Amino acid sequence: MSQTIQQKAQADLAMVEEVTAVALKEPTEASEVISLEAADAPVSAEIRKRMGELDMGDTNSIVAFGSAAQAELQTISQAMLADVRNKDVGPAGDSLRDIVTTIRGFSISELDTRRKQSFWERLMGRAAPFAKFTARFETVQGQIDQITDNLLKHEHTLLKDIKSLDMLYDKTLDFYDELALYIAAGEAKIAELDSTDIPAKEAEVNAAPENDQVMKAQELRDLRAARDDLERRVHDLKLTRQVTMQSLPSIRLVQENDKSLVTKINSTLVNTVPLWETQLAQALTIQRSAEAAAAVREANDLTNELLTANAANLRENNKMIRTEMERGVFDIEAVKQANADLIATINESLQIADEGKAKRAAAEADLQKMEGDLRDTLAAAKARKDGLGDTTSTAVPEA
Template sequence: MATEIQKKAQDTLALVEEVNAVVLPEPAEVNAIVPMSEAKGALSKEIKSRIAELDMSDTQSIVSFGSAAQAELQVISQSMLQGVRNKDVGPAGDSLRGIVTTIRGFSVSELDVRRERTWWEKLLGRAAPFAKFTAKFEQVQGQIDRITESLLDHEHTLLKDIKSLDMLYEKTLAFYDELALYIAAGEEKLHVLDTKDIPALEKKVEKAAEKDKVMRAQELRDLRAARDDLERRVHDLKLTRQVTMQSLPSIRLVQENDKSLVTKINSTLVNTVPLWETQLAQAVTIQRSAEAAAAVRDANDLTNELLTANAKNLRDSNKIIRQEMERGVFDIEAVKQANADLIGTIEESLQIADEGKAKRASAEIELKKMEAELRDTLAAAKARKTGTGDTAGTAVPQ
């Protein structure tokens, strides 16, 4: 791990100890809503000031009754959500995204990176194998530094979240207590309406002149409707207070988890990463030793192969050389065959000569015979005096 990153990890340790040392206040008793009749001193003044916020003739005043208590809480929540994307809030972000995409007309499945990819997307999606291929050739120290930097970023983010959760918890607790005051104020106002204002207005309706009776009756209906609106609003405030009460331990749980993660990350940076480096250094040495042993083994295998091959080649070549050395200039079989062929040639030559002599002698006899026959034939033709004999006879030698 780089010296700079190690120093950052050590410096962050003080912040981790600081956030772990913070003790958040516990909420008051769940049903600790003090009615106006039991409130004293400053509490009574607080309830009265909230009753003064109500204007029964203004519907907006009734609907927004108690909303001011949530202003600071909303500011903190908005600041925590600033820059956060749907993917960072898990299932809640998925639900929110589903609503938005439905409104916009998009298909959520088309935007979901966890869905099954199409054939074309699988064909083009070569990022993961390429990333693995690239990581194979990166320096180990650089990879460790990137991991530690990422862990430091997560640690700083979690530390900010823990401090934000501290403020959120405090403001939520204050909102919880503030809701008790608004509920007490609302119930007191309802009590006054039920016991004083509405009965008094009912008497006015009964005593009103005939021409004013309709107007007074309408005022009574409006007051009763406003009273019902206030009752519903107080009920909503009670529900909100209950939900707020439930969110307090949730905030604490998330915060404790974040603290545990921060502590674990810091321990990883300070203790585990140096151990990684030691183990990786050993792994490098072991790998190099294994590669050296493999090279020695390959060299020995090559030597054995050369020895075996050379011995076999020597044997084969020696056999050929010795055989050639022990042979004569001419093989007896070749001489014998040549001699037999020569004798056969001579005999064939003599035989052919004898046959030729005999054929010539026979041909000579035949020639003499044919000559005699020709001469006799010509002589006989001359004796007949046909005229052709003279001409023909002149061609025959005497």
């Protein structure tokens, strides 16, 4: 809220206290309808004065009886209505709701940057919560200034209305008392007509010559009709007085509401709005602190992750390197395996050589046997030649 508006609100505080301290009068026993016979001298004089306004021969005087009492009241009411028609003013309560809505627009949940955006926010492509919060705060100061200025205008209007309602209440109460005098005057006049004027006119009709009786009888009927019109007018005044009596607490209720609203508006301008602005500034600072703390926390978390990851990697790599460093050029198991394979290879070679030698020896014996068998066969064949005449070409020389 700007300094100018706050100074105006402070200046209006005395005026607010002044109008709210005004006590309205209450209807008294003097406001009751008192008959002419029971009234004291001053009231009796006032009643007779109003009776003098009646002319039973003039219908207009009966119709207008008591209307003069409402003239000043009507003037005030018309002035208030004209003032309302010439203004373009919304309810002051709307401004209060506007400022509350403006403040409540900063939802605490929206300050949580870790919350998920709603479907509607994602659909509309709204900004991140903190960016939205910051953007709102950048414009809310101007909004508050505009709203508080409107509240100040409503306050001035309500102060004017309260003073007008004071006058309206006083004039309505005067009208209420004035109606009592007119009702008493009307009833007194009706009683006078019933007891004096109408009987006297009836006597005139009876005493009049026959050719004048028709005229006198018409006058009697006119007097009685005027008497009935007056009775109806008095009844209307009684109804008007009852409605006027009901309007008194209505005016007071409206005025009390206006006074309460003026007090609330002034308290909002002087006390509440500066407090809201302070709280908004704190909310922004707290949010920024939370953002900074979150950034520091993330940096610390990253550092810790790097430390633990590097330590784990160092341990694993060191284990692998030291293991390789402590190994020989050849693993003993590999040497053992190679030696065993070599021995097995030599043994297999010797075994195969022995087997080959044995096979060759066996083959040699077989060859000698086959050779012997062949000689024997050839020798037998030669002998048969000598005895049977075989050719010598098949003979085998002796060894």
